[in-house]
Amino acid sequence: MGEASGRTEPGEERWSARLHGLWRVSQDVQDVTDMSRYVYESALTEPGSVVVTGTRWVHGELRYLRLATAGRPAPATTTSPAGPVRAGDGRQPPAPGAGPEVVTHDLTAGHADFAPEGAELVAAGARWALESRFRLGDGDWAAVSVGFAERPAPQAATATATRLVQLCEVIVASHHRIVAYREHDKRQIEDAFLAEASLQMDSxxxxxxxxxxxxxxxxxxxxxxxxxxxxxxxxxxxxxxxxxxxxxxxxxxxxxxxxxxxxxxxxxxxxxxxxxxxxxxxxxxxxxxxxxxxxxxxxxxxxxxxxxxxxxxxxxxxxxxxxxxxxxxxxxxxxxxxxxxxxxxxxxxxxxxxxxxxxLLQRQLLPGALPDPPGVELHAAYEVADASLEVGGDFYDAVIDRDGRLALVIGDVCGRGAEAAAMTGLARHTLRTLLEDGTPAAHALERLNKALLGQSADRFVTALIAVLTSTGQGEHAVEIAAAGHPPPLIRRADGRVEEVVASGVFLGVLPDLAIEPARHQVAPGDVLVLFTDGLTEARSAQGTMFEELLPQAVRECADAPDPAGELIARASKFRALGNDDTAVLVARIEEPR
CATH class of the missing domain: 3.30.450.40 (GAF domain)
Incomplete structure (x- = not known):
C-alpha cells in the first residue's frame, strides 16, 4: 500500500538548527534508543503530525515499539510485544548499502501490512503516515513513522519525507559509531582474556x-x-x-x-x-x-x-x-x-x-631392585630435575660378588640425552659385570676407563665404588675407589659425620686414572651415604650450596625410614638454582642378628 516519496534538501533555518543539535547528541549517546526523545520531538514539529512511532526488528522479529504523541512528545512510551511479532512478507528493509527508504501509508484503507505501527497510529488519531525504514546491520533494521490527522499536500509531504530521511541518517551514523566502539572495546577485552588464557594454559x-x-x-x-x-x-x-x-x-x-x-x-x-x-x-x-x-x-x-x-x-x-x-x-x-x-x-x-x-628408559638404566645383603640395609633414590625431559646420566647399583662381598656403585655421565644414556648403560653394566666377577674396585674402574677411551667418547664419567667386606660382629671393612666423583660421607653411630676422600681422575679422559683407594671400618649404627653432585650443587636463591648443609642433613636423615629419599627431598626444597639429576645410595650397618 504505498508509494515511494522523493527527496529535497531542507532549507529551513529552524530545521537545520534542530538537525545540528541532533548530530551533537548522537556523538555522545551509548545506544541509539537514547536518541528517541530528540528524534520524536523533531518529527512531531512537522505540520499536521499527531503521533510518531519507532520500531526495531531483528531477523524479522519485533524487539520493541516506541510511541510519542503531540500532547506527550517525551518521554516516548515503550511497548513490549505480548508475543512474537513479525514484519509482513511485503515489508522489507532497504538493500544492504542503501540509505533510508520512505513509504507512504493511507491508514483509512487499512493497515494489515503495516503492523504493529498502523494500529497504534490509528488509535492516536492518524489517518495517513510516512514511514522511513533503515538498515542498522545484518538482519537488524528499524523504522520511524510519522502519523498525520489529514493527508498533507504533496509538497509538504515531500519536505517531511526528506527531513525524516535526514533524521534516520543521523540514527544510522550514530549506530555505526556505537557498534564500532563496542566492537573495539569487546575486541580489547577478548584479546586480554586470550592473553591471560594462554598464560594460564602454558604455565x-x-x-x-x-x-x-x-x-x-x-x-x-x-x-x-x-x-x-x-x-x-x-x-x-x-x-x-x-x-x-x-x-x-x-x-x-x-x-x-x-x-x-x-x-x-x-x-x-x-x-x-x-x-x-x-x-x-x-x-x-x-x-x-x-x-x-x-x-x-x-x-x-x-x-x-x-x-x-x-x-x-x-x-x-x-x-x-x-x-x-x-x-x-x-x-x-x-x-x-x-x-x-x-x-x-x-x-x-x-x-x-x-x-x-x-x-621407562631411566628405569632401564637403574637396577630394578637392590639386593638384601646380611647385616646391611640398602636404600636408594633418584630425582630427575631437568625440565627438558632428556635422559640423565646419573646411575647407581649394588651387587654381591661371588665371595659374598657387597659392592656399591654410583656414577654420573656428563650431559644428557641419548648419548649420555648409552654411556650410562655401558658404565653401569660394565662395572656390574666386573664386580660380580670379583674384580677389585680400582681395576674395575680402570677397565671401564679403557672401554670409554676405546670408543673415543667426547663425554667424561665420574664413578665411585665402595666394597664392604664383613669382618665379624656386624663390622665391615670398606674399600672405596673413586674416579673424579664426590667423596661419600659416613654418619657414625655417635652422630659424627666423616668425609671419605679417595682420589682419582675422571673416566674417559686420560689412560692413567691415578686411583688411590681409601679404606675405612664401619660398625653397627654407622651409615654410608653415596651421592652424585646434583645433591651438593643445589643452590638457594642467595647462592648458598646444599653442600654446606649436607653433613647436618646426613646426620638428621641417616636413621629415617627412607634416608635416601629424605636427603633428595631436602635438597629439592632448598634448591632455587641449579638443575641437575640426583642419585643417592645409602648403606645402613645393622646390629648382628
Missing amino acids: SLDAQETLRRVARLAVPAMAEGCVVHLCRPGYLDPVASAHVSASVQPWLDSLAREDRWLGGLLSGAVARGESLVLTGDGLTGGPFGTGGEGPGRAVRTVSVNPLRARGKAIGTLTFVYHRDGEDIASPRMLTDLAQRAALAIDTTSAYEQRRRHVE
Missing part, C-alpha cells in the same frame, strides 16, 4: 591440570558451562568440565558422558572440522533450551569448537550459555581460544608421553 606441563584450566578459564567470564572432550579410538572422552553452579556440575558431567544428542553433535563437528553455534530451533531434539529438562532449560545457546593441533584432531571445546546469543563471545575469539587450548593440550600430552618414555 603447567601437567596434562590434567591444563585440561582443568581450559574448562575453568571461561566460566563464568565467557559462559555458564564448559566441557572438554578428547579424541580416543572410536569415541570422545569427556576429560574436564566446569559450571558456574556447583549444584548443576553433576548434571553437566553426566550429560557430557551419556547424552547421545550431544555426542552426535560433537562427533559431527570433529568430522567436519567446523565450529557450531546453536540457539533457538537449533537446540531442538537435545537436552537444552525449551525442549530440555531441569538445568538444560536454562541453556539458550551452545557453541562447539573442534580442537585441532599440528594437523590432527584433539577433541572439542563446548560452551553452554544461559545468556542471550548477542552476549556470547565472537566467533573469532571462540576459534582463537580453541586453537590455543588445542595447542596447550597437545603440548602437555606430548610432554606427558615423553616423560613416561624417559622414565
Whole structure:
C-alpha cells in the first residue's frame, strides 16, 4: 500500500538548527534508543503530525515499539510485544548499502501490512503516515513513522519525507559509531582474556591440570558451562568440565558422558572440522533450551569448537550459555581460544608421553631392585630435575660378588640425552659385570676407563665404588675407589659425620686414572651415604650450596625410614638454582642378628 516519496534538501533555518543539535547528541549517546526523545520531538514539529512511532526488528522479529504523541512528545512510551511479532512478507528493509527508504501509508484503507505501527497510529488519531525504514546491520533494521490527522499536500509531504530521511541518517551514523566502539572495546577485552588464557594454559606441563584450566578459564567470564572432550579410538572422552553452579556440575558431567544428542553433535563437528553455534530451533531434539529438562532449560545457546593441533584432531571445546546469543563471545575469539587450548593440550600430552618414555628408559638404566645383603640395609633414590625431559646420566647399583662381598656403585655421565644414556648403560653394566666377577674396585674402574677411551667418547664419567667386606660382629671393612666423583660421607653411630676422600681422575679422559683407594671400618649404627653432585650443587636463591648443609642433613636423615629419599627431598626444597639429576645410595650397618 504505498508509494515511494522523493527527496529535497531542507532549507529551513529552524530545521537545520534542530538537525545540528541532533548530530551533537548522537556523538555522545551509548545506544541509539537514547536518541528517541530528540528524534520524536523533531518529527512531531512537522505540520499536521499527531503521533510518531519507532520500531526495531531483528531477523524479522519485533524487539520493541516506541510511541510519542503531540500532547506527550517525551518521554516516548515503550511497548513490549505480548508475543512474537513479525514484519509482513511485503515489508522489507532497504538493500544492504542503501540509505533510508520512505513509504507512504493511507491508514483509512487499512493497515494489515503495516503492523504493529498502523494500529497504534490509528488509535492516536492518524489517518495517513510516512514511514522511513533503515538498515542498522545484518538482519537488524528499524523504522520511524510519522502519523498525520489529514493527508498533507504533496509538497509538504515531500519536505517531511526528506527531513525524516535526514533524521534516520543521523540514527544510522550514530549506530555505526556505537557498534564500532563496542566492537573495539569487546575486541580489547577478548584479546586480554586470550592473553591471560594462554598464560594460564602454558604455565603447567601437567596434562590434567591444563585440561582443568581450559574448562575453568571461561566460566563464568565467557559462559555458564564448559566441557572438554578428547579424541580416543572410536569415541570422545569427556576429560574436564566446569559450571558456574556447583549444584548443576553433576548434571553437566553426566550429560557430557551419556547424552547421545550431544555426542552426535560433537562427533559431527570433529568430522567436519567446523565450529557450531546453536540457539533457538537449533537446540531442538537435545537436552537444552525449551525442549530440555531441569538445568538444560536454562541453556539458550551452545557453541562447539573442534580442537585441532599440528594437523590432527584433539577433541572439542563446548560452551553452554544461559545468556542471550548477542552476549556470547565472537566467533573469532571462540576459534582463537580453541586453537590455543588445542595447542596447550597437545603440548602437555606430548610432554606427558615423553616423560613416561624417559622414565621407562631411566628405569632401564637403574637396577630394578637392590639386593638384601646380611647385616646391611640398602636404600636408594633418584630425582630427575631437568625440565627438558632428556635422559640423565646419573646411575647407581649394588651387587654381591661371588665371595659374598657387597659392592656399591654410583656414577654420573656428563650431559644428557641419548648419548649420555648409552654411556650410562655401558658404565653401569660394565662395572656390574666386573664386580660380580670379583674384580677389585680400582681395576674395575680402570677397565671401564679403557672401554670409554676405546670408543673415543667426547663425554667424561665420574664413578665411585665402595666394597664392604664383613669382618665379624656386624663390622665391615670398606674399600672405596673413586674416579673424579664426590667423596661419600659416613654418619657414625655417635652422630659424627666423616668425609671419605679417595682420589682419582675422571673416566674417559686420560689412560692413567691415578686411583688411590681409601679404606675405612664401619660398625653397627654407622651409615654410608653415596651421592652424585646434583645433591651438593643445589643452590638457594642467595647462592648458598646444599653442600654446606649436607653433613647436618646426613646426620638428621641417616636413621629415617627412607634416608635416601629424605636427603633428595631436602635438597629439592632448598634448591632455587641449579638443575641437575640426583642419585643417592645409602648403606645402613645393622646390629648382628
